[in-house]
Amino acid sequence: MNSTVSSQYKSRTRPLWLTLLGLACLVGLAVSAYLALVVSPPDVNQGDLIRIMYAHVSVAWICFVAVAVAGLWSALYLWRGREKDDVRAVANAEAALVYSALTITGGMIYSKPTLNTFWTWDAKLTLTAIMVALIAGYFIVRALIDEPVRRGRISAVIMLIVVVSLPFNYLAAEWFRTLHPAKSINLDGSGVTMDPSMLRVLLVNVAVAGLIYLYFVSERIRIGLFSVAPKAAEDKQPVSTEVVRVG
Amino acid sequence: MWADLTQNQWVALAWVELLVVYVGYLGYLRWLRNKKARSEGEE
Numbered sequence: 001m002n003s004t005v006s007s008q009y010k011s012r013t014r015p016l017w018l019t020l021l022g023l024a025c026l027v028g029l030a031v032s033a034y035l036a037l038v039v040s041p042p043d044v045n046q047g048d049l050i051r052i053m054y055a056h057v058s059v060a061w062i063c064f065v066a067v068a069v070a071g072l073w074s075a076l077y078l079w080r081g082r083e084k085d086d087v088r089a090v091a092n093a094e095a096a097l098v099y100s101a102l103t104i105t106g107g108m109i110y111s112k113p114t115l116n117t118f119w120t121w122d123a124k125l126t127l128t129a130i131m132v133a134l135i136a137g138y139f140i141v142r143a144l145i146d147e148p149v150r151r152g153r154i155s156a157v158i159m160l161i162v163v164v165s166l167p168f169n170y171l172a173a174e175w176f177r178t179l180h181p182a183k184s185i186n187l188d189g190s191g192v193t194m195d196p197s198m199l200r201v202l203l204v205n206v207a208v209a210g211l212i213y214l215y216f217v218s219e220r221i222r223i224g225l226f227s228v229a230p231k232a233a234e235d236k237q238p239v240s241t242e243v244v245r246v247g
Numbered sequence: 248m249w250a251d252l253t254q255n256q257w258v259a260l261a262w263v264e265l266l267v268v269y270v271g272y273l274g275y276l277r278w279l280r281n282k283k284a285r286s287e288g289e290e
Contacts (some may be wrong), residue, residue, distance in 0.1 A: 012284065029269075035261065048254040050263040059265070098272050102265060109261045112249055212269065219276050226283045 012226065014219075021215050028208035032058075043198075049113055056106040058209040063099035064166060064212060066092050067131070071163030074156035081230050086152040090142070091220035093159060095213050097135045104128060104159045108179075115179050123176035127169040134162045184227055 036054035070092035077085035104119035107119045107125075121126065138158045145151035173180045193201070252260070 037258070037262065048258055051258045055261050098268060102268050105268075106261055107265065109257060111254070113257045114256065202280050216272060217277070217286055223276065223280045223283055226280075226287060238259075 014222070018203070018215070018218055018222070021211070021218065022103075025208070025212045025215050028201075028211050032201075032205045032208040034124060035204055040198060040201045041195075046114055049110070050198070052110040054108070054205040056110050057202060058205040059099050059102040059106060061206055062209045062213045063096060063103050064170065065210070066096035066099055066133045066217075067070070067135075067159075067162055067166055069217075070096050070159050074159040076162075077152055078156050081149070084225065086148075086156070087224035087228060088221055089152075089156060089159060091224060093135060093138055094220055095216050097132070097139070097199075099133060099209075099213065100128070100132045104132060108215065111179070117179070120179050122180070124169070124172040124178045124180040127165060127172050130161055131165055131169060133167070138162070176242040 032054070033167060036051050040051060040054065042048050046053075070089050073085050073089035073092060076082075077089055107128075112118050138155050142151050142155045145154065168175075201205060
């Protein structure tokens with residue numbers, strides 16, 4: 001009995017590594033903001049507005065990562081049916097919603113002074129808006145269904161639909177006419193069209209945004225497992241141990 | 248209104264928005280943790 005109480009207590013206490021990760025996020029955020037706002041040189045065309053790019057692009061990349069990881073856990077939930085996979089999918093879906101909302105609002109703030117408009121219904125922006133709507137729909141559907149297995153399965157399918165839209169969103173600036181600038185860093189190996197001093201600052205900002213995403217997801221999974229972990233612990237408890245304790 | 252903003256004010260707006268959303272989500276996680284802990288205690 002004591003071991004069960006102990007494991008339940010442990011599951012509710014934030015582990016040391018998570019606290020250290022949170023502190024690393026705080027330090028990282030201060031460093032990335034300093035690099036973006038002070039160290040980075042102004043852009044030859046955009047001037048100081050380039051400093052918005054470091055915040056906007058880093059959260060946009062992490063948004064894609066969060067959607068992809070949420071899709072992975074959703075697929076695993078559909079395959080294995082484990083409640084923990086659903087908890088992990090929800091944690092990543094929440095992060096995806098946060099980062100996609102940041103991507104859209106940050107993009108609007110970046111767009112107004114550089115392109116003289118907050119919004120336009122072109123392919124890239126519309127696909128991003130659809131992605132945010134689908135992720136919001138994911139949580140609306142979850143709120144409407146009480147039965148856990150059905151809720152998990154239907155929401156997992158919605159997340160997989162969001163994942164399918166990712167490549168179209170990523171390549172929309174190349175495939176369609178859009179106000180959104182083309183990529184400066186091509187993952188197909190065709191090169192980087194960005195000054196190295198700015199690239200370094202951008203990569204630090206992406207790394208810190210990724211660190212913060214890891215913290216958010218880890219903490220959200222920990223909270224989500226509050227109601228799952230004790231049940232799993234009880235399931236694992238061998239019957240023979242109980243007999244010895246009662247005796 | 249928007250036309251009056253300087254470049255530095257746009258930059259500040261973008262970064263403050265980022266920080267506000269981060270802090271807001273942290274607040275939500277804290278609220279959720281307390282809510283779950285309360286509901287577990289009631290059971």
